[in-house]
Amino acid sequence: MLGASARRRxxxxxxxxxxxxxxxxxxxxxxxxxxxxxxxxxxxNGKGGRTTAGPGPKGARPNIVYVLTDDLSWDLVDYMPHxxxxxxxxxxFSNYFVxxxxxxxxxxxxxxxxxxxxTGVLSNDPPTGGFQVFxxxxxxxxxxxxxxxxxxxxxxxxxxYLNGYETTKKQGSSRTYVPPGWSEWQVTGLGYxxxxxxxxxxxxxxxxxxxxxxxxxxxxxxxxxxFIRRSAQAGKPFMLEMSTFTPHEPATAAPQDAHAFAxxxxxxxxxxxxxxxxDKPGWLRKYPKINxxxxxxxxxxxxxxxxxxxxxxxxxxxxxxAVNASGQAANTYFVFNSDNGxxxxxxxxxxxxxxxxxxxxxxxxIVAGPGVPAGRTETRFAQNTDICPTFExxxxxxxxxxxxxxxxxxxxxxxxxxxxxxxxxxxxxxxxNFSHDDPDIPQKYGGNPPTYQAVRTxxxxxxxxxxxxxxxxxxxxDPWELTNIWNSVPEARxxxxxxxxxxxxxxxxxxxxxx
Numbered sequence: 001m002l003g004a005s006a007r008r009r010x011x012x013x014x015x016x017x018x019x020x021x022x023x024x025x026x027x028x029x030x031x032x033x034x035x036x037x038x039x040x041x042x043x044x045n046g047k048g049g050r051t052t053a054g055p056g057p058k059g060a061r062p063n064i065v066y067v068l069t070d071d072l073s074w075d076l077v078d079y080m081p082h083x084x085x086x087x088x089x090x091x092x093f094s095n096y097f098v099x100x101x102x103x104x105x106x107x108x109x110x111x112x113x114x115x116x117x118x119t120g121v122l123s124n125d126p127p128t129g130g131f132q133v134f135x136x137x138x139x140x141x142x143x144x145x146x147x148x149x150x151x152x153x154x155x156x157x158x159x160x161y162l163n164g165y166e167t168t169k170k171q172g173s174s175r176t177y178v179p180p181g182w183s184e185w186q187v188t189g190l191g192y193x194x195x196x197x198x199x200x201x202x203x204x205x206x207x208x209x210x211x212x213x214x215x216x217x218x219x220x221x222x223x224x225x226x227f228i229r230r231s232a233q234a235g236k237p238f239m240l241e242m243s244t245f246t247p248h249e250p251a252t253a254a255p256q257d258a259h260a261f262a263x264x265x266x267x268x269x270x271x272x273x274x275x276x277x278x279d280k281p282g283w284l285r286k287y288p289k290i291n292x293x294x295x296x297x298x299x300x301x302x303x304x305x306x307x308x309x310x311x312x313x314x315x316x317x318x319x320x321x322a323v324n325a326s327g328q329a330a331n332t333y334f335v336f337n338s339d340n341g342x343x344x345x346x347x348x349x350x351x352x353x354x355x356x357x358x359x360x361x362x363x364x365x366i367v368a369g370p371g372v373p374a375g376r377t378e379t380r381f382a383q384n385t386d387i388c389p390t391f392e393x394x395x396x397x398x399x400x401x402x403x404x405x406x407x408x409x410x411x412x413x414x415x416x417x418x419x420x421x422x423x424x425x426x427x428x429x430x431x432x433n434f435s436h437d438d439p440d441i442p443q444k445y446g447g448n449p450p451t452y453q454a455v456r457t458x459x460x461x462x463x464x465x466x467x468x469x470x471x472x473x474x475x476x477x478d479p480w481e482l483t484n485i486w487n488s489v490p491e492a493r494x495x496x497x498x499x500x501x502x503x504x505x506x507x508x509x510x511x512x513x514x515x
Contacts (some may be wrong), residue, residue: 048172055073061237064335068242069309075267079264082313102440103339104129113387116406124438127359131163141181158184158243159243194246215252229326244315247309251307281465283432337387340361351443353440355449372414373415427503462497472497473485
């Protein structure tokens with residue numbers, strides 16, 4: 001197998017922010033199967049060390065504010081000042097990868113800590129995915145929300161849940177159903193436009209129209225601030241997930257941001273409108289170069305995304321102010337994340353996701369809070385399988401799913417000595433997608449690959465397609481994935497990579513963590 005990994009996780013050293021019982025439960029949790037995970041994040045910022053954030057109040061379980069965005073790529077972070085401030089006072093994971101570059105499978109993995117082949121959520125819609133499959137398989141009973149609620153937390157989800165939560169394919173459609181594990185529920189279904197939606201407010205549908213005050217992120221921000229205030233007053237630890245539809249297409253900006261950043265354009269990286277793609281797989285090889293009209297559309301899409309994330313950035317600032325005002329600043333973790341990345345022009349792909357390329361699989365994960373070193377970058381590998389066990393350990397909760405495929409990132413967050421971290425990441429995707437009512441259906445020349453599995457190592461990307469094609473990039477020499485050199489890879493290395501991928505395809509629980 002590639003890379004060493006621990007056969008058993010050592011319990012994390014006690015943090016002053018966690019009571020003795022929580023530490024004991026965390027240790028039992030680690031031995032039960034939610035072991036550590038390698039994590040890392042990469043922004044354009046350097047490493048650098050400030051001071052370590054101080055511990056929270058003695059004997060108090062920490063709060064968690066989790067901001068999960070939709071289709072947010074690394075190139076948008078430079079336009080988000082509150083996120084950049086979060087980096088300065090926290091830890092940025094530069095090698096954090098998603099297990100699938102599609103919304104619903106990724107979010108199901110985040111909630112449960114399991115790869116898509118174990119959640120059964122392989123797409124956005126039945127019979128291979130979506131809310132219905134997640135619900136029917138009982139996955140809702142083994143999320144970080146159920147674990148934390150059982151441990152005494154007030155839990156809230158606000159914004160987006162899973163694709164298919166809507167009752168019809170109509171903008172703003174929503175259900176009255178509230179899944180287990182959530183103390184507070186402020187969720188809509190097809191809320192991508194950020195206007196004209198029905199918000200399920202704890203089981204009752206409340207309609208919001210097209211007035212400026214109905215803008216979804218504005219509404220959610222107010223509700224999140226109120227939840228923090230009420231939870232602090234009640235003296236209970238809380239877990240708040242702010243799950244935005246932003247910046248998913250159509251990337252609707254708040255009114256005050258509609259005309260900002262007029263000069264912004266998509267970054268012209270070396271892979272932008274790639275000159276020669278004859279080495280690429282068949283699904284991409286015949287894509288034409290992006291013409292001037294398409295380039296204008298690409299740049300316009302980037303501007304819209306930059307404008308849209310301003311409301312998310314302000315939301316983070318308001319939530320931080322609410323935590324500070326409640327006296328919980330020293331005892332609250334802030335986590336910023338995305339469900340998948342996004343490409344705009346790279347490799348001649350005009351706009352979309354779904355591929356195994358770096359633009360789509362590597363996304364922001366930034367954490368600040370008690371005991372987290374400030375202004376640091378963590379380069380060890382992490383995946384979205386790690387979010388669930390991390391939240392469970394932070395809250396001292398018994399694991400909702402002992403079979404979680406990921407590992408807790410708490411040792412990395414607290415700067416503890418950790419050995420045996422994973423050195424690879426696994427990505428799996430089912431395609432192509434031709435579902436016309438799916439909000440993630442690719443546009444023409446946007447990228448619609450067939451089913452594939454991929455492995456990302458420190459210096460390699462290896463992809464196996466179900467039609468027998470392969471991609472291999474030496475990322476040390478070719479970080480922009482310009483030249484597929486699969487045919488020149490030594491046979492022994494090909495065999496190693498194929499064996500590793502075969503093990504990942506069917507792994508479960510500890511078998512995944514030990515790869």
